[in-house]
Amino acid sequence: MNKRAKHDIRPPKLADRFLSWFCKDELLEEVKGDLYEFYRVESEDGSKAKANLKYWFHVLNFLRPFAFNRKRQNTNSIIMYRSYIKTGLRNLKKQKLASGINVFGLAVTIAISLVVYALVEKQFTLDNFHKDADRIFAVQSQIDWNGTEEIWGKSPMLIGPALLSEVPQVEQSTRVFVSQATVRFEDKVFNESITFADPSYLEIFSFPLIQGNSNALEVKTNVVLSSEAALKYYNDLNVIGKELKMVVDGKPQLFIVAGIAQQFPDNASFKFDFLVALQNVETAYGISLNDWDNIRNESVFTFVKLDDSQNAEALSSTFEKYLTVVNEINKDWQIKEFKTHELLSMARNGQFVKEPYASGSTPQILVMFGIISLLLLVSACFNYVNIAVSMAQKRLSEIAIRKVVGGQRKQLIGQFLTENFIVCFLATVLGAFIAVYFFLPGINVIFSGSNYYISLTEDPFVSLFLFGIFLVLGLSSGAYPALYISKFRPVEILKGKLHKAKRNGLGKFFLTAQFFLTFIAIVSGLLFTSINEFQKDQDWGYNPKNTIVLPVSGVEQFTAMREFAVQTPRVKAWAGMGNSIGRSRSQQPIQILEERHTVRTFRVGPGYLENLETPFISGRGFDEQLFTDQKSIIVNEEFMRKLKPTDMSEAEFTVKIGTEDFNIIGVVADFHFDNFFSPIVPVIFQLEKEDYNYIMLKTVGQNLTATEEVIKTEWARRFPDTPYAGFFQEEVFDQFFRETKSLKDVMSFVAYIAILLSSTGLFGLASLMIFRKIKEYSVRKVLGAKSKNIVALVSKEFFVLLGIALLLGLPVSYFSFDMMFEQIFPGSMDGLSAVPFITAIFILMGVILITISTHIIQLLRTNPVKNLRLE
Amino acid sequence: MKGTQLGEFEELVLLIVGVLYPDAYGLNIRQEIHNQTGRKVAIGAVHSALSRLGDKGFLKSELADATHERGGRRKRLFQITASGKRAMEKNHEMRNSLFSQIPDLALKGLNYG
Known part of the structure; x- marks a missing residue:
């Protein structure tokens, strides 16, 4: 622009070019002249940088409508x-x-x-809405089971207070215990999840209260409700001071509403409905708050708030000390390490933690x-x-x-x-x-x-x-x-x-790639559907039909329901149990010779296994009359397969639980107790004779719902304080079915979308390819080619592409899905069946034919002369 | 056609163009405004006003010779047209007439205020 390089007074070039770009041509000359003159004066008077800045300022100041280059922009x-x-x-x-x-x-x-x-x-x-969320950490326990390490979400009762008093970096700590209770206000009775926590819970976590004070938990009989719970029970949010009756572990207790929490944010991975002081755990369950016992159901979730998010490491030095104490007391439950986990990713990683507080x-x-x-x-x-x-x-x-x-x-x-x-x-x-x-x-x-x-x-x-x-x-x-x-x-x-x-080589490549992707999508949709079907037809390993399971608390309820069961002709058989298959997940440590294991345990009354029709491979079920059955267990096949030492005969095989030896009196066939994709693990059954948590009723006749109605009425008459919580044994996997059904729905939807996309793409490409060769086809027609020849000729190209796509897609999809299903549903199917793959191929072929058929029909119908006459 | 009303700044520029006759162009108009009134305005503002006055027919302009100080560019020299003169006069008269109509009391009152 400015050729006078000798004098070092060239204004900023960029500004100049910018001006030339936007400014009207007829204005440019004078404006540039003015600016140049101005710049000259400025740069002689003061610093160049300042002059440059001023120059820029004035250039930018020209960004006014009058100066815009209308004519040039017009062109x-x-x-x-x-x-x-x-x-x-x-x-x-x-x-x-x-x-x-x-x-x-x-x-x-x-x-x-x-x-x-x-x-x-x-x-x-x-959970990122919690104030100082980056400074909040959960204390988790790592446990080593003969080489396999597990992280448990809980930690011993005393570790929180100990950290608070001994580690200066810990500002606050809170312990959380979650349990079930029956909650009643007037005629509203429901089973609810109760959160027991230290008062600092409401200070560490940002769950603001719309009513009441955040120190509410300092009084043992206070309860803080969520807004939802308040509305559910009182139909009102203004309920401070009202009474609420809770039955925790069979013991009724009165609580006073002392706070209502604001509606929880959507991204809260954990919330509470009923929040009470931790001391209530002591009263209700007899769990001491003041010892290092770490039997699993007596431990708590521990959260600490540090003064700085970088200080989590500082805790680990103190952890060592507690480890010794805890492991000394709990021989059966050896903790290898305590770990801190930041709150922000706690729920996201919840899948990798046993009994996590929250899970994403x-x-x-x-x-x-x-x-x-x-x-x-x-x-x-x-x-x-x-x-x-x-x-x-x-x-x-x-x-x-x-x-x-x-x-x-x-x-x-x-x-x-x-x-x-x-x-x-x-x-x-x-x-x-x-x-x-x-x-x-x-x-x-x-x-x-x-x-x-x-x-x-x-x-x-x-x-x-x-x-x-x-x-x-x-x-x-x-x-x-x-x-x-x-x-x-x-x-x-x-x-x-x-x-x-x-020649549209790239277009063909795209289409092939699309066939490939669509194939994978269809296969995945079909696979998930078939998995869903597969589960429904799966043998559960026992007969869940006509069985109602009713949770009971206390001997009184059990006896009453047993009496009812004996009297009513609708119930064929009954049994009591401590744990119910499909519901309970309890485990306990056992010892075989010198080796420690943790195994799933079901405490069941006599007749339970017989009523479920679980086939006995050998031995017998529990007999109430035999005193020795108290010291006996029944195991599943997997238990014998995995845990029986090879050099030991079945007769001399004993298992040590706690300090006592147990004989194995029977072996039942394997059955599913979580869902079909959790691998079947070793299980033991112990005899339970008094402390029943459930009663199972085997009913007669087809109409299970009607029978349930009868039981419900009976229950409501006898125990108006306790909500009816019975369920059908057939329903225990429903939650799981829903999950896989969700997946199936999503994948099928994706498959439809993929088909839609590829067929539209194909539609476009087909019209192009036919358009290109229209003369060839016309000449063929004129020379006497039959319709079917033309059809074959046109579709051949696409089927070649499909062939290539399948050549790639088949192995890729087979192996990746095989791997993926092994991940999501471990140990479920022995390889994938070929049916979804073949079906997918046919679906794709059908889609291709239907899509190009409109073009082909048009081609066949038009008079070839029309196409040839163009030139 | 655009309105023939004179804005405050426009009038100022028009007057300055007259003052600087026959040597009025963008940059020295800006300088003169600064000298006479102490107002510092952007070059762009001056050009914008000049262009508006040109559009209204109050100014005519022609390109002068190129000079060295301007990096070899020509300047555009502005002159007041007859209608420009008339517009100025009209403004002037109107202002005078309005001013003379103000009762003394009002002005005095103002002074006390």
Whole structure:
């Protein structure tokens, strides 16, 4: 710009260029002159930097409407973009079907990725609303079971207070104990989960109270309610001072409402409904708050708040000391190490912890969702590229004319990119709409009880994420069509040479890739469906039918229900038990020779196993009359397989529980007690004769629900203070079924979307490929080719592509799904069946045929002369 | 056609153009404004006002010769047109007439206030 280099008075070049760019030509000369003169004076008077700054200031000050270069912008910039947009919109309107397919396909995939974002985002923001959340840590125990290490969420009762008094970095600590109780106010009686905690619970965790004080827990008889609980029992939030009756472990106690918590945030991984002082644990369960006993059900969740988030390490030195104390007292439960875990990721890692305080979603499933949404996005991009390129074929003349009259390649690229961004913009808006109004509510239904939501206004990351998707999608899907189309040589197009010369290799590649992805999606949908079916037909290992299980507390309730069972003809048999199969998860340490193990234990009354019709492999069930059965156990097959020393005969095989030896009097066949995908582990049954927690009633007749009604009425008559909590044995896996059904629903949905996407992509490409070869087909027709030959000829190309896709897709999908299912449902199926894979192939073939059939029919119907006469 | 009303700053610029006759151009108008009134305005503001005055027909301009100080660029010299003169006069008259109509009391009152 400024050639007078000798005097060192050149104003900032960039500012100059900027001015030249935006300023009117006719104004430029004088303005530049003025500025230059001004700069000269300024730089002579003072420092150059200051002059530069002033120069910039004045240049920027020229950004006024009067100075704008209207005329030049008219020819190039704004009007050019306006024309891009106008032409783009016209094109979209002209090709309604193709644009509709594009926008819809992209929108659906954007919506899916938005939903996945919401799912993932929630996992990463769990519990972050607690004040100083980064300084709150949970104390967990690591336990070594003969080489396999387990992390337990709980720690000994005294560790929290000890840390508080001995480690200066610990500012606060709280202990939490969670249990069940029956809560009653007037005629409202329900079984509820009760949180027992130290008073500091309400200070460490940010659960603000709308009523009452945060020191409420200092009084033993106080209870703090959640808003929901308050509304449930009192239908009112203004209930401070009201009484609430709780029956904890059979002991009734009166509590006074001393606080109401504000509605909990959605991303709280743990909340409470009824919060009472920890001392109540002592009263209700007889668990001492003042010793180092660490029998599992007597330990608590411990949280500490440190003065600095970096100081978690400081605790570990003190941990050593407690380890010795704890392990000295609890020989059966040797803790290897205490660990701190930060609160912010506690729930997210809850899956890896035994008995976690809170737990998020399974990480594998989140990763899976992430991959799926990415693949769908890629698939939609492929689609778009294919359709865009094929549609461009119909605009060849336009492109050629544009070039001939002087359009530069840059401008053509601009035109196509603009069109592309219009499509992506529409898709992003539509996608956000679909996500918020359809997918998220759907997700919340599928994963019942979850509350996922997206807020464009509250969460700046959502808008950023959307904008990112928009940009990436726009550029990645638009670059190829724009560059490819703009490369066409106008002369060739106008001469009509082009569609002979060009072959759309990349388009075919995209289509193959899409077939590949769709195949995987269909297979996954089918696999999850088949797994779901598989579970329903699975043999449980016992007969759950016609069985009602009723939790009872105390001898009185048990005896009453037993009497009822004996009297009513509807009940065929009954049994009492301490633990119920499918519900209870209790474990206990045992010793075989010198080796320690932890095994699942069910304490059952006589007749329980017989009533469930679990087949005995050998031996017999418990006999109430035999005194020795108190010292006997029944085990499952897996127990014998895994734990019986090989050199020991069955007769001399004894198991030490606590300090006493137990004989094995019977072996039952393996059965499922958690769900079908938890591996069957060694189990022992011990005889329970008095301390029953459940009674099982084997009923007669088909109508189980009617029988339950009778039992319910009887229960309500006898125990109005206790809610009826009976359940059908058949229902114990329902929660699990729901989970796998959710997965199945999601995967099937993904498969449908994938099919939709690939068929639309195929539709676009097919029209392009037929269009290219239309003369060949016409000539063939004229020469007498039959319809079926033409059909074979056209579809052959696509089936070749499908073949290639399958060649890759079959092994890849087989091995990856085999691995994934082993992860999600360990030990469930011995390999995958071939049926889903074959079905998927047929589905894909069907989709291809249906999609291209419209084109083929059109081809067959048109008179070949019409196509040939063009030249 | 744009309105022929004179804005405050426009009027100032128009007057200064007259004062500087025949040598009025962007930068020295700005300088003169500073000298006469102490107001420091951006170069862009001056040009903007000049362009508006040009549009309203109050100023005419022509390009002068290139000079060295301006990096070899020509300056645009401004002159008041007849209608510019009329607009100025109108403003002046109107102001005088309005001022003379103010009763003495009001002004005195103002002084006490």
